[in-house]
Amino acid sequence: MTSEQRIGPIALPDSRAQRVLSTLLEGSGVTLNGEAPWDPQIYHPDFCSRILRQGSLGLGESFMDGWWECEQIDEMACRLLQHGLGERARPPADRIMYRLQAGLLNLQSKARAYIVGEAHYDLGNDLFERMLDPTMCYSCGYWKEAGTLHEAQLAKLELACRKLELRPGMHVLDIGCGWGSFAEYAARHYGVSVTGITISREQAELARERCAGLPVEIELKDYRELTGCYDRIVSIGMFEHVGHRNYDVYFQTVERLLAEYGLFLLHTIGSNHSEISVDPWIDRYIFPNGVLPSARHIADASENLLLMEDWHNFGPDYDRTLMAWRDNFDAHWHEIADRYSQRTERMFRYYLSVCAGAFRARDLQLWQVVFSRGRRARYDAPR
Template sequence: MTSDQRIGPIALSNIRARRVLDALLEGSGVTLNGPAPWDPQVYHPDFCSRVLRQGSLGLGEAYMDGWWECERLDDMTCRLLLHGLGERAHTPSERMMYRLQAGLINLQSKARAYIVGETHYDLGNDLFERMLDPTLCYSCGYWKTASTLHEAQLAKLELACRKLELRPGMRVLDIGCGWGSFAEHAARHHNVSVTGITISREQAELARKRCANLPVAIELKDYRELEGRFDRIVSIGMFEHVGHRNYRTYFETIRPLLAEDGLLLLHTIGSNRTEVSIDPWINRYIFPNGMLPSIKQIADASEGVLLMEDWQNFGADYDTTLMAWLHNVDTHWHEIANRYSERTRRMFRYYLSVCAGAFRARDLQLWQIVFSRRRPGRYDAPR
């Protein structure tokens, strides 16, 4: 009898799984139980088997369950993605099931639009107020000249206003208004009236309070229910919830809402690849039914509907933004620890860290795109 045969089938399976993971990690600079801050420290004997069986879903859930720890999850993620392990994190069965489901069902239909609001955005305003800066912007800041998170978010809001060429008295539509950050800024500093829509009850309630003394109306509504005419339209951090089956509908819905000489600013996370896919852990715990668009998908969906005037990528700034949010979570969690579980804390730490690593590796992008209905003359986008 060999030594492997004497230790039992479960232990043997774990040993083999460890050997496979070690081989996959070779050359990445990441070592299981290694000395570097980006090296994962494994505490549970079934960790390797779980990760090989369940891919990124198993890795994230194992972290939430306390099976492993890593001082710098962001650095670990960046190194793994640069090593090419991003594709290997999705199991074949997971990919097949998601594509089959997305092919049979419109995961982002009107009937399903509110799921992400109830799951994530309605989790608790007290949590997001501690994670975000005072603007409550839950999207990438603009760090070109900023040195703090608050400065970066104010710079992002003002950049969007300048790209939209706002003038006093304009009517502005904010699709996916969140907690009212853009609506408040634009109304207060550019003297425009804003209609904001969100699919989150918690966001709508707080946004109304923040904008109570301004010409701002906040509505709980899906973008496909909109009517009216607006001089400018902005959508910051919402397009990620539209879904590939609805991209064309999104632009066709916006066109009649936009004045003839109007402008649309679309601010969205983008994917380097055109695919019908989503990280299974993010899909289950953070943004259910979300999907990241590619350049090709946005171009195809908007072609013949709206004219692209400008396209800017500052995805590297999302790394800095996410790390600032992580710092806020770590600094202020004790203030809300009695209302949220330790598993929720670890879920947010994992989410923010892994996403920061993905942007650092340039695996994800952040785009601001300006569209018009085909207005005459030259458009010069500020930077």
């Protein structure tokens, strides 16, 4: 059912699925076909049974299929999560299957490292250029004193450089360099040379263009292939793709590459819980094989390797960042609509909105953690 064929929301059939779903929503502030802007408007009679059967996967897929609309998906998601429906939206069979799969297989092995690059980051630079700001940062901005997305991303890059105490002549490793935002900023404003690695061919190509003329080298490489010694190491928005079975190897690699008096900054989305789980819709459509670390995961994997100098949480800033991306996406989609399907447009709109709601509900966090090798007399973290 396309948007052109729809006249208005349907009257939901009186079924067991409808009654069960309505009961689950009681107290959340979300009502099926309600009048609030965060109430979903239903256009398909099988909506309720699909949600009960497939959980969050069915909710996302049914939106992509045009089965429902909502003016404020972000607020809907926030209310559902605050009501405790996040984990309950994942069918028990799916949770068990993922745990078995993650226990038996290394879903983020070296051989599988490029899957997420091909599935998401290689989707099209033209799309991301319209969604992101001119820095091409695809990670949380720092809104403490910022009024626009661009100011927030510049503030994030500046904060990372200050936390790393960059000085001219240093050699910096950027693990997961994306489209070269940090590499370009650090080389241009702090006089350092940067080696950046990514698992996305599209990112590598554009990053090389953006950093042309600067002492920046961009490589298509997995972090486990790295050698050398670096004065500083930074990883912004990449650790979410490492996977719990590889956390030890990741921190061992950083420790091996970091100079004696060096600093390492880890910028990552974080989970409130140490249980290994994923949202099935995000896993299938946005970040295949991604998994969010908990504070315990990071602490356990870095212990006896690196000294944790500072831990900074500014998760609420990701809500504002995602909403700014969604505004950009909505405003510029018409420029590239002929190159992508309507299903892709709905997928991105849902992804950005739901994730904003998750940060608003404090269901997700954003951490910047600074490590050293414990040789320094003191470290004072800027804010």
